[in-house]
Amino acid sequence: xxxxxxxxxxxGFHGGLAMAGQRQVSLEVPLAAADVPERIYVPIGQHQGxxxxxxxxxxxxxxxxxxxxxxxxxxxxxxxxxxxxxxVGLCERPASHPPGSLRRCIEIxxxxxxxxxxxxxxxxxxxxxxxxxxxxxxxxxxxxxxGAMFPTAAKLRGPWAAIHTLILNGAECEPxxxxxxxxxxxxxxxxxxxxxxxxxxxxxxRVIIAVEEDMAGIAAGLxxxxxxxxxxxxxxxxxxxxxxxxxxxxQLIETLTGLQVPSDGLPQDIGLxxxxxxxxxxxxxxxxxxxxLTERIVTVTGPGIQRPCNLxxxxxxxxxxxxxxxxxxxxxxxxxxxxxxxxxxxxxSDEVVLTKGSHCVLALTERELAPKxxxxxxxxxxxxxxxxxxxxxxxxxxxxxxxxxxxxARDLSLLECIECGCCAxxxxxxxxxxxxxxxxxxxxRVKDLDHRRAALAKRRYEAREERLAQEQAERExxxxxxxxxxxxxxxxxxxxxxxxxxxxxxxxxxx
Amino acid sequence: xxxxxxxxPHLPPGNRxxxxxxxxxxxxxxxxLAHWLVFGWGIVFQLTVAVGFALLFEWLMLRARxxxxxxxxSDYSVVxxxxxxxxxxxxxxxxxxxxxxxxxxxxxxxxxYGGLGYNLFNPTMVGVAAVxxxxxxxxxxxxAPRSVSPGLPGFLDTARAILTGSTGxxxxxxxxxxxxxxxxxxxxxxxxxxxxxxxxxxxSRFGAAxxxxxxxxxxxxxxxxxxxxxxxxxxxxxxxxxxxxxGSLLWLSxxxxxxxxxxxxxxxxxxxxxxxxxxxxxxxxATPRGRLIFGIGVALIxxxxxxxxxxxxxxxxxxxxxxxxxxxxxxYTQPRVYGVxx
Numbered sequence: 001x002x003x004x005x006x007x008x009x010x011x012g013f014h015g016g017l018a019m020a021g022q023r024q025v026s027l028e029v030p031l032a033a034a035d036v037p038e039r040i041y042v043p044i045g046q047h048q049g050x051x052x053x054x055x056x057x058x059x060x061x062x063x064x065x066x067x068x069x070x071x072x073x074x075x076x077x078x079x080x081x082x083x084x085x086x087x088v089g090l091c092e093r094p095a096s097h098p099p100g101s102l103r104r105c106i107e108i109x110x111x112x113x114x115x116x117x118x119x120x121x122x123x124x125x126x127x128x129x130x131x132x133x134x135x136x137x138x139x140x141x142x143x144x145x146x147g148a149m150f151p152t153a154a155k156l157r158g159p160w161a162a163i164h165t166l167i168l169n170g171a172e173c174e175p176x177x178x179x180x181x182x183x184x185x186x187x188x189x190x191x192x193x194x195x196x197x198x199x200x201x202x203x204x205x206r207v208i209i210a211v212e213e214d215m216a217g218i219a220a221g222l223x224x225x226x227x228x229x230x231x232x233x234x235x236x237x238x239x240x241x242x243x244x245x246x247x248x249x250x251q252l253i254e255t256l257t258g259l260q261v262p263s264d265g266l267p268q269d270i271g272l273x274x275x276x277x278x279x280x281x282x283x284x285x286x287x288x289x290x291x292x293l294t295e296r297i298v299t300v301t302g303p304g305i306q307r308p309c310n311l312x313x314x315x316x317x318x319x320x321x322x323x324x325x326x327x328x329x330x331x332x333x334x335x336x337x338x339x340x341x342x343x344x345x346x347x348x349s350d351e352v353v354l355t356k357g358s359h360c361v362l363a364l365t366e367r368e369l370a371p372k373x374x375x376x377x378x379x380x381x382x383x384x385x386x387x388x389x390x391x392x393x394x395x396x397x398x399x400x401x402x403x404x405x406x407x408x409a410r411d412l413s414l415l416e417c418i419e420c421g422c423c424a425x426x427x428x429x430x431x432x433x434x435x436x437x438x439x440x441x442x443x444x445r446v447k448d449l450d451h452r453r454a455a456l457a458k459r460r461y462e463a464r465e466e467r468l469a470q471e472q473a474e475r476e477x478x479x480x481x482x483x484x485x486x487x488x489x490x491x492x493x494x495x496x497x498x499x500x501x502x503x504x505x506x507x508x509x510x511x
Numbered sequence: 512x513x514x515x516x517x518x519x520p521h522l523p524p525g526n527r528x529x530x531x532x533x534x535x536x537x538x539x540x541x542x543x544l545a546h547w548l549v550f551g552w553g554i555v556f557q558l559t560v561a562v563g564f565a566l567l568f569e570w571l572m573l574r575a576r577x578x579x580x581x582x583x584x585s586d587y588s589v590v591x592x593x594x595x596x597x598x599x600x601x602x603x604x605x606x607x608x609x610x611x612x613x614x615x616x617x618x619x620x621x622x623x624y625g626g627l628g629y630n631l632f633n634p635t636m637v638g639v640a641a642v643x644x645x646x647x648x649x650x651x652x653x654x655a656p657r658s659v660s661p662g663l664p665g666f667l668d669t670a671r672a673i674l675t676g677s678t679g680x681x682x683x684x685x686x687x688x689x690x691x692x693x694x695x696x697x698x699x700x701x702x703x704x705x706x707x708x709x710x711x712x713x714x715s716r717f718g719a720a721x722x723x724x725x726x727x728x729x730x731x732x733x734x735x736x737x738x739x740x741x742x743x744x745x746x747x748x749x750x751x752x753x754x755x756x757x758g759s760l761l762w763l764s765x766x767x768x769x770x771x772x773x774x775x776x777x778x779x780x781x782x783x784x785x786x787x788x789x790x791x792x793x794x795x796x797a798t799p800r801g802r803l804i805f806g807i808g809v810a811l812i813x814x815x816x817x818x819x820x821x822x823x824x825x826x827x828x829x830x831x832x833x834x835x836x837x838x839x840x841x842x843y844t845q846p847r848v849y850g851v852x853x
Contacts, residue, residue, distance in 0.1 A: 014849070175522075250849065263850035320512065329512070336514045337521055346516035364521060374579075376528050376586065377628030382797035383526065386743070391846040395797055413848045421520030428526040429628075435518045 008208065008236050011258035013251040015387040016243040017422050019342075021214060022175040026301035026308040031182050034313040034325040036083055036112070041093045041105035041353045042316035044069050044079045051104065052076045058089040064116035065292050068106050071138055074154035078141050082294035082314035085110040094352050096338045096345050105316065105353060119290030125197060131157070133201040133287065140286035141293045141356075146247070146276035147339065149357035152283070155275075156201045160268040166204040167256060167267075168195050170211040170218070170277040171240055173247035174340025177360040179297040180277050181215050182310040187281050188218075188225040192235065194280030197287050199233045202273055206234035208256055209277065212242040244342060245420045249274045251389050263416055278359075293356060300326040304333030304363025313354055319361055320350035332365040341368075342421040376429035384423035384433065390416045394423040398433055401440040406447065409440050417441070528627075532587035534741050535787065538732035539594055542783070545728035546598065549656045549721035551663035553602020556673045558594060560606045564613040565593035572622035588627055592616050595635040595787055599780060599827075600642075601653045603669065603687075605676035608646050612638035632834045633794040639827040651823075655688035656721025659712045662686065691719035691778040692823040695770055704767040709774075718777025726782045733786025742790040745799050749806020750785035751776065757814055769818070779824045781813060788826070794834045801837075801844040808833040 045051030052069035056062055062081040071078040088107035095103035122128070122136045138153035146169060168191065172180050184191055195207045211218045222237050240246055240255050250261050253272055261267050267274055278296065285291045294315055301308035306327030313322055319336070323329060337344040338352065339360055384394035392413055400409040417437045424433040546554040569589040573580045596612050616638030624630040643650055657663055664672065664681055672678050689697070691713055698708035713720055736742045758772030776782060789795065789809050796805045809829040816825025 014846070254849075260850045262852070263848070265850075334515070335517070335521060336512075337519075339519075341522045342520045344519055344521065346519075346521065347514060348516050349513050362521075368522065370523050372523060373527075374582065376582070377626065379528060379588075379628045379792050380795070380797050381531070381792035382743070382802075385797055385799075385846070390849040392848060393797065393841075393845055396841070413851060416848050416851065419519075425520055425522060425524055426526055427524055428528045428531055430524050430527075432518065434520065438518065 008238055008256070009258075010238065010240065011255055012241070013246075013254040013389055014391050015389045015422060016245060016251070017387055017425060018242070019175050019244050021242065022301075023172070023178045023181065023214075025176065026178045026299050026310055027181065029307065029309045031186055031297065031310045031312060032325075034311040034317060034322055036110045036114070036314065037317050037321040038109070039088075039318075040082060040085070040108045040110060040314060040316040041091065041318070042068060042079050042082065042108065043093070043095075043103050043105050043353060043355050045077075045104065050076050052078055054090070054106075056087045056106070058087055060087045061085070061111070062087055062108065064114060065119070065294065066117045067139075067141075067292070074134075074138055074157055075151055077143055077151045077153075078139065078292075079106065079315075080141050080292040080294050081108060082316060083108075083110045084113050084115040094349055096347055096352050096355075096358070100348060103353075108316070121290030122287045125287050126200060130201045130203060133197060137201070137283055137286055140282075140291075142279065142282055142286060143293070143356050144276055145278035145282060145296060145356060145359070147357045147359060149355065152275070152279060155273070156198070158268055160266070162271060163202040163268060163273050164205050164271045165257070165273070166195065166199045166202065166207045167252065167272060167274045168198075168207060168209040168277045168280050169247060169249070169252055169274055170209060170215075171242075171247040171252055172212065173242065173244045174342050174344075174360075175244075176301050176362050177299050177340050178301070179299045179310055179359050181211075181218060182299075183278050183281060183297050184211065184215070184218050185221060188221045189228075190281040190284040191277050192222065192225050192280075193288065194282065194284035195235065196233055197283045198273075198275055198280055204233070204273065206236065208236045208238050210238050210240050210252055210256060212246065213239045214242045244422065245389055245418070248389065248418060248420065250418070263413075296354070296356060296358070298322065298354060298358055299360040299362075301360065302337075302363040302365075303368060304330050304336075304365045306330055315354055315356050317354045318350065319347065319352050319354065322354065322361055323350060323363070329363060330365065332367070333363045334366050334369055335364045337362040337364065342425070343419060373430055375431045378427075378429055378431060381428060383426040383428065387422040387426050389420060389422065390418055392417060394433055397440070398431060398436055401436045406440055406443050410444055414440055414444065528588070529586045531741055532591050534736065534739060535591050536587065536594060538736045538741075539598070539729075539787065541728035541732050542598060542725060543594075545725040549725055550602045550654050551657070552666045552669040553654065553664075553673070554597065556606075556669060557597040557600045557602065557604065557609060560609040560673070561593040561597040561600070561613060562590055564610050565589045565596075565617050568613055568617040569622075572618055572626075576622060576626065578626065583627060586627065589617060589621075592621070592634045592638070595783070596638050598783060599635075599639050601650060603652065603654060603664070603672045603678065604646070604649050606673055607676070608642050608649055611645060612642045614638075615641035628793055630793055631837075633788060633791050633830050635788060635791075636827045636830040636834075640831060643822065643827060651689070651693060652687050653690045653693075654686055655713070656719075658720050659688065660686055688713055690823065691722065691774070692817065695778075696817075696823045699768075705770055706767065709770075714774070717771075717773040719774070723777045726777045729783045729786060733782070736786060736790075742786065743799070743802065745802035746789045746795065746806040747785040749803045749808075750781060750789055750810045753807045753810035754781055754814065757811065761814070761818070775814065775817070779813075779817070780826050781810065784809065784813075784826045784830065788830055794830075794837065796837050796840045796844065798841055798844040798846060801840040804840050804844065805833050805837065808836065 052071050056068050064083045066081045068079045085108045091107045092102040093105045095101045134153045134156045142152035143149040170180050170184055199207050219237050219239050245251050259270055282293045297310055298313050299310050300322050309326050336347045338347055378395050397409050397412050397414055419434055421434050573583050616634040620632050620634040620637035621630050694708055754776050755772045758775040761769040762771050789806050796802050812829035812832050813825040
């Protein structure tokens with residue numbers, strides 16, 4: 001079913017940038033598997049969610065696909081061994097984000113035998129209740145492979161009402177990155193069948209697979225895979241314009257449906273769910289093959305890399321090892337970026353390990369990073385307004401933040417900024433706008449936290465005052481009661497005395 | 512291996528202030544050439560004097576404000592200010608007119624308000640407004656365009672007139688001519704009908720002799736800027752459509768009293784303003800709808816001043832008055848933020 005036949009009308013989103021793709025650079029050589037490094041450091045716990053309890057002990061031998069950590073709920077995603085080998089133990093490795101931080105990893109020395117635990121597919125998944133599919137995906141360690149690593153099970157199982165459309169995001173949109181295109185080229189069948197599984201998990205009626213117009217042959221390949229196998233769910237393939245940030249969840253939704261996700265809500269609130277195409281392929285592996293998520297395709301590219309390429313690599317492989325697999329660095333390499341050039345994170349070192357969400361390793365040289373000229377004053381040209389996908393007024397935000405007027409920036413919807421970098425890219429004055437926004441958002445977060453803390457302290461103080469007052473009142477009441485009792489007792493004594501006196505008087509009178 | 516880090520985006524930005532300003536200057540070249548063809552050497556001296564004083568004042572103010580001189584002198588913004596100013600001056604205006612104009616434009620309107628990016632008012636228009644008020648006589652004396660003139664003054668005669676401010680060496684009455692807008696204004700005061708006023712040779716079929724070529728050259732430069740993406744369509748469209756629409760309504764309401772809409776457009780500096788002045792980013796609106804409103808406002812005020820005000824042309828006042836409304840316009844024309852319901 002093609003896009004035209006299905007009558008899927010594209011809408012588009014505000015702003016954005018058409019950028020030189022540079023994708024071909026890493027597509028010239030076919031996908032290859034990176035060899036297994038000497039040591040693997042499997043990260044435990046993703047950006048979102050907690051790490052589970054350790055299931056293995058130092059010195060223990062593990063098989064490929066064996067679970068290393070437990071999973072109590074949807075936010076606890078288990079880690080699996082990407083190959084057989086010996087567990088060394090827990091260690092801390094430099095993480096990509098936040099910069100300079102460390103992440104807990106399980107260190108494994110591969111034994112080179114590559115023995116795997118028996119696969120555990122979910123048989124007859126189509127006849128099972130959605131809950132079972134979701135449980136299975138969780139146990140196979142699925143997280144969003146588009147970058148955010150949000151636990152897939154938590155995204156599928158939510159309190160929201162009916163989800164009618166599942167969108168598979170194959171729009172890479174940033175220059176240089178080509179891992180999703182490579183995946184769709186080599187595993188179109190897995191993407192489509194995984195899409196069916198994910199759709200079944202939320203009982204969605206249709207699936208839209210979004211690919212970019214300039215991905216030659218991808219849409220046709222998917223169509224072919226689609227024709228080969230027909231099934232209940234309606235599947236469309238949509239070719240979207242290659243405009244950055246087309247791959248942003250909210251932008252893609254607007255392009256495909258014309259709807260905007262409410263700023264305080266989720267796509268699920270409007271009956272939509274977005275997953276990366278690689279997540280769909282991983283769902284296929286998990287359910288039909290029975291293999292947990294232990295590897296991914298990563299683009300290793302850029303002018304600073306000898307042989308740019310796409311690699312299938314084990315989660316936990318150090319970036320340095322991937323760079324070696326791509327022929328090493330070139331002369332003049334200056335910056336190593338995890339992600340794309342527009343929104344990626346600059347890495348302090350190549351010791352950082354590959355996570356499930358790392359889609360691209362980009363090495364730039366002095367040439368691309370040509371010393372940035374000093375920022376000039378903002379001339380209010382409005383180029384940033386024209387490109388902002390969130391329809392903000394970036395120049396007004398900048399002026400507010402430069403003047404430390406954070407609340408004013410909040411009123412100008414600073415928190416709706418998606419940090420895509422379009423504004424900074426077109427700014428003729430070379431103002432590092434995104435830095436201002438990140439800093440401003442952090443300030444607002446701290447401020448809100450302080451606010452909440454202050455409110456909490458106030459509540460505590462008031463509660464204490466109330467308690468003290470109550471204790472005081474109780475003490476008062478007790479004292480009064482005692483005094484009364486005392487008074488009563490005295491009165492009784494007086495009465496007794498009087499009775500005695502009377503009796504004595506009687507007695508005396510009687511004598 | 513260790514690497515230095517920095518915040519995203521990691522690509523160098525693709526645009527530069529000085530590139531924008533240089534392109535604006537390129538777009539003015541056809542207009543300058545047309546001006547030279549129609550009115551002779553005057554524009555060359557006007558440009559030289561205005562740019563010279565502009566650079567001098569910019570340098571002095573940057574020094575006084577302890578700003579990096581080289582960075583800001585090479586952004587070309589002050590050159591644009593000066594060139595636009597020169598294009599608004601009569602060809603033989605003495606040099607001190609430009610000096611005073613640049614004093615107001617560069618020192619007062621620009622630097623006393625904080626320099627590049629901070630000025631509330633369009634510097635060129637502040638300069639023009641200042642000299643319209645300060646030198647009414649000098650500003651009303653235009654040369655007759657080449658097609659009507661017995662002979663344009665030569666290079667040296669022009670230099671002498673501008674540098675000394677005296678015109679004794681020239682057959683002044685023969686070579687000067689009131690501008691079409693001046694004629695319309697004085698004619699109206701003498702209770703003349705518009706068609707009678709337009710008998711004068713300075714008017715052409717659809718505008719003003721000579722002036723229309725200059726205006727067409729501005730239009731060509733402006734369209735190039737649009738095509739290059741240096742300016743956006745809203746402000747120029749606002750100015751031109753409003754001029755044509757309101758001009759037509761006026762004209763239809765009384766062809767004896769009001770000039771035709773094409774004359775409104777081709778006789779004054781509205782087209783220059785539409786593409787080069789109303790599009791000034793710093794003192795204009797930054798929202799798409801705001802730019803349209805800004806352009807409409809400038810045209811309305813200009814037409815009103817031409818018709819009922821005390822000056823033959825009102826572009827400078829139109830722009831300055833609309834500059835005052837920019838914060839208000841920007842506030843109420845903000846685009847709807849993604850996912851936020853109003």
